[in-house]
Amino acid sequence: MDKKLWEKCVEFHGHLCPGLAIGYKASEAAKEKMDISFSKDEEIVCITENDACGVDAVQVITGCTMGKGNLIYRDRGKMAFSFFNRKNGDALRVVLKNWPRSGDRQKDIDYLLNCPCEKLFYYKKPGFSVPEKARSFNNIVCENCGEDTAEHRIRIMNGKKVCLDCFKEYSRKE
Secondary structure (H helix, E strand, O other): OOHHHHHHHHHHHOOOOHHHHHHHHHHHHHHHHHOOOOOOOOOEEEEEOOOOOHHHHHHHHHOOOOOOOOEEEOOOOOOEEEEEEOOOOOEEEEEEOOOOOOOOHHHHHHHHHHOOHHHHEEEEOOOOOOOOOOOOOOEEEOOOOOOEEEHHHOEEEOOEEEOOOOOOOOOOOO
């Protein structure tokens, strides 16, 4: 285990926790299995299926971030991370197995950090392909609230261009 990298993850995240350890181990597993390193641009992509603590470790270790467009949140409520290498087409989904939680935070962190990755994770092929690279969009002013909104998030409502916050979804159920 790279203690300095772990400490960097803790510093970025703000505290020690089992979730951060899971993201650390998942990222280390992907690096080893896919022979990848820190992504300076969008050459490595991670699609996370959760918005928990482990995602912070993924950012620190892999360089995948929301701002660069190579960290994508796919809300499934699973402790699963799919990694893609745009250079060679490799893809790997790392999914946490059920593990013996002790209820003691520090014991759980120690267990996760010292457990072999093969015991912690299932390795699968992602059921989806690597997304296109990030693009820039023009902004359109919402005709209801007046805020600039990326054009691909604008909806038409009563003949007006409105943002998602102002848009009222059509529903016959109330």
